[in-house]
Amino acid sequence: MRVVTTDAGLGRIEDGAVALLNTAFPHVGAVLEQEGSLRCLASCAVRRRISIDEAALVAPLGRPRAVWGVGLNYVSKAARTGRGLPEQPILYLAASSGVSVPGAQVVIPQAVTEPDYEGEIAVVVGRRLYQATEAEVWPAVAGITAANDMTARDVMRTTGTPALAKSYPGFTPLGPSICTPDDLEDCHGIGVRTWVNGELVQDDTSAGMIFPVADLLSRLSWFAVLEPGDVVLTGTPAGTGQDRACFLADGDEVRIEVDDVLPLVTRIVRPADAAQRDHRLTEPVS
Incomplete structure (x- = not known):
């Protein structure tokens, strides 16, 4: 699974596009702090899809602790x-x-x-x-x-x-x-x-x-x-x-x-x- 954080929320990269996920997690760092892995994102429902070129990608982890x-x-x-x-x-x-x-x-x-x-x-x-x-x-x-x-x-x-x-x-x-x-x-x-x-x-x-x-x-x-x-x-x-x-x-x-x-x-x-x-x-x- 390939994951990105956009200004519109978390997404999976699928078939050259970003599938924006129906999740409250703001970024990957928050997912890991609570879940310890990214597996939960594999089953998240998709809100909508946008092209990678249209996605405003931000720091995937937020600000890491270390x-x-x-x-x-x-x-x-x-x-x-x-x-x-x-x-x-x-x-x-x-x-x-x-x-x-x-x-x-x-x-x-x-x-x-x-x-x-x-x-x-x-x-x-x-x-x-x-x-x-x-x-x-x-x-x-x-x-x-x-x-x-x-x-x-x-x-x-x-x-x-x-x-x-x-x-x-x-x-x-x-x-x-x-x-x-x-x-x-x-x-x-x-x-x-x-x-x-x-x-x-x-x-x-x-x-x-x-x-x-x-x-x-x-x-x-x-x-x-x-x-x-x-x-x-x-x-x-x-x-x-x-x-x-x-x-x-x-x-x-x-x-x-x-x-x-x-x-x-x-x-x-x-x-x-x-x-x-x-x-x-x-x-x-x-």
């Missing part, structure tokens, strides 16, 4: 940077206030000199995970979606703190759709591709992860409880702006494609002066 990330989790990325493979995941928390709506414009703060994109597979937790085995992880996953784990490389370098480099408003675009695990073609080889202004710059699959999804979430759950609706960003492959020495500029468009979900598009705005900092940033639903 957004976890992992650094250096692809063999291709380690090879590009010349670093050895880590023995343990390099984990961090990013501010959930950085989550933005699919298709939103992201305003780069003036102080940031090296804004970068990171195409990633985002895993959405369905059921509570604590000290979980690898075998317990996928049954507790609600679904996957696309993420652009944007990073201020200059801030990362000067502070050494991922949470600061990744938590600016709008720096964590998620969505627009969520695919449940039973609809994934191959949960062990999920493709992720990134296009910047129409140029393919990242192309890999989850088979290239150093710590695969089940291993990663299992390890994380031994230190922190993962609750329904939490998001785990699973790392980015080679081909980021850091790798290419080419950072994001005003007017750039980043398109991230993750297998089995709708593409995630981010548009970059770089104000010329401080007076332009109030450029509208679409807020995620609460």
